Amino acid sequence: MGLFSRKKKQKEIDDWPPMSTIVRAEQRLRDGKEIAPARTAAVIYRHSDENPYLKDIEKNLHEVLSTGPGATRTGFRLKDEQGGLKWVLLEDASFADLTSSVFTVGNAIASNGAKDRLIAAVFLLSFTHGVREGDTRSLLRSYWIFRYDRHAFYPFVPTGDKEGDRDRPSELQLAKLLRREGLEVDMTLEQWRGMWGMPF
Numbered sequence: 001m002g003l004f005s006r007k008k009k010q011k012e013i014d015d016w017p018p019m020s021t022i023v024r025a026e027q028r029l030r031d032g033k034e035i036a037p038a039r040t041a042a043v044i045y046r047h048s049d050e051n052p053y054l055k056d057i058e059k060n061l062h063e064v065l066s067t068g069p070g071a072t073r074t075g076f077r078l079k080d081e082q083g084g085l086k087w088v089l090l091e092d093a094s095f096a097d098l099t100s101s102v103f104t105v106g107n108a109i110a111s112n113g114a115k116d117r118l119i120a121a122v123f124l125l126s127f128t129h130g131v132r133e134g135d136t137r138s139l140l141r142s143y144w145i146f147r148y149d150r151h152a153f154y155p156f157v158p159t160g161d162k163e164g165d166r167d168r169p170s171e172l173q174l175a176k177l178l179r180r181e182g183l184e185v186d187m188t189l190e191q192w193r194g195m196w197g198m199p200f
Contacts, residue, residue, distance in 0.1 A: 017101055018151050018184035022123060022144060023099050025181040029125070030095075036126045036139075038095050040200050043105045046117040047086040053112035061088065065101055065110050074101035079199050085119070089200055099123075106148065121146040124200060131173040142174055144183075145195060152186035153178075156194060163196055 029035045049055045058078055066073050074097055077088040088105050092098035102121045109118055128141040143156040155174040157167040171192065179185045186192070 009040055013151050014169050015106060015146075018153075019103055019121065020099060021184045022146075022153065022183050023096050025178050025183040026095050026125065028179075028181045029127075034127060034129070035129060037093075038123065038125050039091055039098065041090050041091075041098050041121065041123045042200060043088040043102060043109075044081070044085055044119045044195075045088075045109055045114065046119065047080075047084055048114070048117065051112070051114050051117075053109070054114055054117070057086070057088075057109075060108065060112075061105060061139055064104055072097040072101045072104070076101075076105075082200075087199055096174060097132060109129050110115055115148075118148040118193070120148060122195070122198065127174075130170070131177060132169050132176065135170065140170065142170070143195070143198065144178075145193075147186070147191070147193075150186050150191060151183070152184045154186045154192040156192065158194065158196055158198075161197055163194065165196065 012163045026035070026038055028035060037182055047054055053060055061076060065071060065076060072092065074090050074092040076088055079089060081087060090098060090101050092101060106118055106121060109185060123144040125142050125144060128138070130137040130140055140157065144153045146153050155171040157163045157170045157174070159167050175185050175187070
């Protein structure tokens, strides 16, 4: 999996305003029948049993997602990745609740001494057609990666499991499209790091 290293400590920024822009963009695209309903997302972070909250992460996330006022009861499961990484994979029929749960997971980890261990939140949006000229695909799977150190999204369209296998022209078209729909898009292209082998 191609990943990126954390840089020096960033100033405190609320992730919800930029992350929540995907809710409106998804709604507009779904209303226009351009995408299939989106129900899957994930958070990836660097795990450590030395952090008490991360050591009991499954129990702690169950509490924040399933109990108390405003709980979304979003389903989730954990998956270990090589190099000490861990995925929190989430599913919800409501995209608004799914996005809220992704934010809640990241916020819970950050608020319990592990903000510097958060890598990215990832949303899967499946377009019902190709987005560039001459592309006749009937389904285009695109991942929208929200880097916690950049506070913005960028598109990733892998074409295989090997590092470097990606559809850059479609990514550029998708960035323009979703930016028009109000998504907070990181337009620094060299920061669009690939993440191959994602588990969803």
